[in-house]
Amino acid sequence: MRTKEGNKDKDILEAAVKVFAEYGYHKSKISKIAEVANVATGSVYVYFKNKEDILLRIFEELWEKLFHEYRKIARGKELQPANKFDKMIDMIFDLFTENPALAMVFVNEQNHLMLTNEDQFTKNYDKFLDEGIFVIKEGISDGTFSKDLDLAIFRHYIFGAIRNLLHNWAKEPRNFTLNNIRQNIKYLTMNGIKN
Amino acid sequence: MRTKEGNKDKDILEAAVKVFAEYGYHKSKISKIAEVANVATGSVYVYFKNKEDILLRIFEELWEKLFHEYRKIARGKELQPANKFDKMIDMIFDLFTENPALAMVFVNEQNHLMLTNEDQFTKNYDKFLDEGIFVIKEGISDGTFSKDLDLAIFRHYIFGAIRNLLHNWAKEPRNFTLNNIRQNIKYLTMNGIKN
Amino acid sequence: MRTKEGNKDKDILEAAVKVFAEYGYHKSKISKIAEVANVATGSVYVYFKNKEDILLRIFEELWEKLFHEYRKIARGKELQPANKFDKMIDMIFDLFTENPALAMVFVNEQNHLMLTNEDQFTKNYDKFLDEGIFVIKEGISDGTFSKDLDLAIFRHYIFGAIRNLLHNWAKEPRNFTLNNIRQNIKYLTMNGIKN
Amino acid sequence: MRTKEGNKDKDILEAAVKVFAEYGYHKSKISKIAEVANVATGSVYVYFKNKEDILLRIFEELWEKLFHEYRKIARGKELQPANKFDKMIDMIFDLFTENPALAMVFVNEQNHLMLTNEDQFTKNYDKFLDEGIFVIKEGISDGTFSKDLDLAIFRHYIFGAIRNLLHNWAKEPRNFTLNNIRQNIKYLTMNGIKN
DNA sequence: CATGAATGAGACTTCATTCAT
DNA sequence: CATGAATGAAGTCTCATTCAT
Numbered sequence: 001m002r003t004k005e006g007n008k009d010k011d012i013l014e015a016a017v018k019v020f021a022e023y024g025y026h027k028s029k030i031s032k033i034a035e036v037a038n039v040a041t042g043s044v045y046v047y048f049k050n051k052e053d054i055l056l057r058i059f060e061e062l063w064e065k066l067f068h069e070y071r072k073i074a075r076g077k078e079l080q081p082a083n084k085f086d087k088m089i090d091m092i093f094d095l096f097t098e099n100p101a102l103a104m105v106f107v108n109e110q111n112h113l114m115l116t117n118e119d120q121f122t123k124n125y126d127k128f129l130d131e132g133i134f135v136i137k138e139g140i141s142d143g144t145f146s147k148d149l150d151l152a153i154f155r156h157y158i159f160g161a162i163r164n165l166l167h168n169w170a171k172e173p174r175n176f177t178l179n180n181i182r183q184n185i186k187y188l189t190m191n192g193i194k195n
Numbered sequence: 196m197r198t199k200e201g202n203k204d205k206d207i208l209e210a211a212v213k214v215f216a217e218y219g220y221h222k223s224k225i226s227k228i229a230e231v232a233n234v235a236t237g238s239v240y241v242y243f244k245n246k247e248d249i250l251l252r253i254f255e256e257l258w259e260k261l262f263h264e265y266r267k268i269a270r271g272k273e274l275q276p277a278n279k280f281d282k283m284i285d286m287i288f289d290l291f292t293e294n295p296a297l298a299m300v301f302v303n304e305q306n307h308l309m310l311t312n313e314d315q316f317t318k319n320y321d322k323f324l325d326e327g328i329f330v331i332k333e334g335i336s337d338g339t340f341s342k343d344l345d346l347a348i349f350r351h352y353i354f355g356a357i358r359n360l361l362h363n364w365a366k367e368p369r370n371f372t373l374n375n376i377r378q379n380i381k382y383l384t385m386n387g388i389k390n
Numbered sequence: 391m392r393t394k395e396g397n398k399d400k401d402i403l404e405a406a407v408k409v410f411a412e413y414g415y416h417k418s419k420i421s422k423i424a425e426v427a428n429v430a431t432g433s434v435y436v437y438f439k440n441k442e443d444i445l446l447r448i449f450e451e452l453w454e455k456l457f458h459e460y461r462k463i464a465r466g467k468e469l470q471p472a473n474k475f476d477k478m479i480d481m482i483f484d485l486f487t488e489n490p491a492l493a494m495v496f497v498n499e500q501n502h503l504m505l506t507n508e509d510q511f512t513k514n515y516d517k518f519l520d521e522g523i524f525v526i527k528e529g530i531s532d533g534t535f536s537k538d539l540d541l542a543i544f545r546h547y548i549f550g551a552i553r554n555l556l557h558n559w560a561k562e563p564r565n566f567t568l569n570n571i572r573q574n575i576k577y578l579t580m581n582g583i584k585n
Numbered sequence: 586m587r588t589k590e591g592n593k594d595k596d597i598l599e600a601a602v603k604v605f606a607e608y609g610y611h612k613s614k615i616s617k618i619a620e621v622a623n624v625a626t627g628s629v630y631v632y633f634k635n636k637e638d639i640l641l642r643i644f645e646e647l648w649e650k651l652f653h654e655y656r657k658i659a660r661g662k663e664l665q666p667a668n669k670f671d672k673m674i675d676m677i678f679d680l681f682t683e684n685p686a687l688a689m690v691f692v693n694e695q696n697h698l699m700l701t702n703e704d705q706f707t708k709n710y711d712k713f714l715d716e717g718i719f720v721i722k723e724g725i726s727d728g729t730f731s732k733d734l735d736l737a738i739f740r741h742y743i744f745g746a747i748r749n750l751l752h753n754w755a756k757e758p759r760n761f762t763l764n765n766i767r768q769n770i771k772y773l774t775m776n777g778i779k780n
Numbered sequence: 781c782a783t784g785a786a787t788g789a790g791a792c793t794t795c796a797t798t799c800a801t
Numbered sequence: 802c803a804t805g806a807a808t809g810a811a812g813t814c815t816c817a818t819t820c821a822t
Binding site: 615626627629630635636 | 792
């Protein structure tokens with residue numbers, strides 16, 4: 001047994017991602033998560049208030065990360081809007097390439113959180129999407145993107161498209177090259193929105 | 196004997212859509228569905244094998260309907276591919292406009308079914324998407340749509356985009372006009388794929 | 391379909407014997423009994439008060455029959471006690487040979503009835519056994535059987551032995567010849583009790 | 586952590602014997618067993634897979650015990666076959682004298698297990714009976730017992746007789762002296778089989 | 781009488797959560 | 802902090818029984 005330096009916190013979170021990805025949130029047992037994390041069942045409750053709290057933390061860390069990366073890209077001065085958008089697509093794909101299980105959870109368990117923690121959840125989700133929209137607006141201003149775009153709609157459009165492709169990829173990775181997916185998304189979306 | 200008055204069958208299905216939409220599949224109790232359907236708890240089991248069977252039947256009826264409509268559109272001789280595509284978007288939006296709860300279930304509970312009934316589920320899902328793809332291929336042949344499209348990817352792209360928009364609309368209908376959503380989808384996608 | 395002249399009463403009883411024999415009382419469903427009897431579920435309740443009542447009637451008819459046959463043998467003037475005893479063994483074996491399913495029910499479901507209908511049940515059971523004991527007493531009087539016998543015990547002894555053999559035979563008829571069983575019982579018991 | 590105080594394992598088993606004896610297997614509720622065992626309902630499922638598993642374990646422990654005792658008697662060198670047989674009768678009576686409820690379960694719930702777990706059940710049951718038959722064979726060899734005995738039949742004969750007497754005694758102990766029962770069984774059977 | 785759809789009480793079992801050590 | 806045995810609330814499903822036709 002490798003000795004852990006006490007990152008039980010993180011171990012549990014990682015285990016939970018794996019387990020949620022495989023069985024879905026509701027069919028995932030705390031005892032299974034604990035087992036995968038190499039931790040006693042009771043220990044889970046030392047670090048997390050309850051089962052839902054685990055899911056919440058998974059998303060929080062995810063939004064946090066996504067938001068910061070997106071913000072960095074969005075507020076950068078060097079790139080053009082089209083390139084920023086391009087980079088944003090890349091960013092999200094890179095993240096989930098490293099952790100397909102995370103993609104599954106990200107895609108499938110959002111609804112559960114929205115049903116019970118709507119406010120807290122939406123806030124983070126919106127902050128992240130807003131950074132994307134920031135870039136689109138920039139592009140509209142400088143004439144790169146069409147000014148007919150309804151941004152409130154576009155944000156869900158692009159997010160839904162990506163989410164669904166990630167889901168299908170994570171479920172059956174051999175059906176698609178992730179790189180191929182990302183190229184197609186860029187192509188389809190760019191054509192869709194450019195002026 | 197006590198003869199069937201009305202269609203308890205259908206009543207239960209409709210009640211289930213409402214309840215699943217509101218609470219999500221796992222937090223929906225059979226007793227609640229029965230209550231909404233105005234039926235005794237046990238009666239649910241006269242018509243459905245178990246809880247999952249209800250969900251399965253909801254989707255089956257949905258795929259059935261979607262598939263037939265799509266097939267009719269796809270195989271028609273009068274319309275151009277672009278118009279067929281247009282009509283397909285309309286069709287799906289009309290369906291869910293009439294029944295927002297169905298949209299919620301459609302969007303959120305797919306994953307659960309795929310986890311447990313993958314084969315049966317995927318078959319119907321694929322048949323439906325194939326009809327859409329049929330039209331895209333037609334459009335590629337006659338030069339309407341770009342031949343660079345990767346159809347395996349596009350099908351998930353467009354489906355994901357629509358699904359997510361429907362979800363967000365069904366959750367908070369006042370945020371969007373459905374009509375607006377559909378126009379934007381058509382615009383974005385058409386631009387994205389046209390030659 | 392053969393037209394029944396309305397012996398639903400008997401049809402149900404016969405079906406119940408078959409079903410109880412195969413599944414045991416508790417796992418037997420009324421609907422299954424009705425199906426085997428070629429009758430609607432509800433009709434069962436036209437003829438029987440409830441499930442237990444069916445079992446009760448099966449035993450009642452059985453005791454009735456056994457009691458009368460035994461009484462006839464016991465009170466006859468021609469035979470010697472040893473021959474009467476012999477005939478009694480034959481009688482019971484003949485009955486169950488014709489209807490192995492009845493043997494199964496007879497053997498296995500007695501306890502259930504005793505638990506809930508003790509008085510009613512015991513009365514009939516005792517009346518039947520008493521006729522057997524009557525013969526034994528006769529044999530003791532005339533010196534055929536040992537006067538050391540405790541009749542209260544012997545009645546359960548011989549009945550248990552027969553019951554268990556019938557059970558094992560009914561379950562796997564090819565393991566034993568019924569005739570062989572009956573000869574052995576006679577031999578063992580006769581030796582056991584004779585003076 | 587909460588450590589095991591005492592043997593909940595055993596407590597539940599003992600409680601189950603009492604409850605099964607009183608109500609019969611099917612009418613016994615897990616909650617009742619838990620209550621008698623002074624344990625929470627859920628705890629039962631920490632130690633046993635399900636209700637049937639409890640019954641199975643009761644019988645397993647019983648066969649185990651009976652088999653070992655019988656084997657010890659059967660394979661001993663000091664006693665004569667007739668004395669071994671005698672001791673075997675004693676042994677079984679001593680066991681159930683200490684625990685009448687066990688006798689009830691032993692007698693009444695066998696059939697349920699045979700219906701669903703036939704193989705596993707029969708194996709242990711047969712092993713136990715075989716030791717008894719071993720002694721009978723020994724007695725036939727040395728001329729103590731009649732060589733006309735059909736052993737396959739005799740085993741069920743004697744077992745059924747004992748079972749039924751135990752049942753009737755356990756149900757109404759004041760009707761019989763156990764000692765009286767055992768003497769009569771020995772007498773009847775010995776006479777029945779001796780040469 | 782006959783029917784079989786409808787009922788709803790009831791029991792098994794699961795599993796998130798607690799808590800004594 | 803860590804543990805995992807213990808808990809008990811809660812929900813699915815079964816099926817004997819009823820009853821409107």
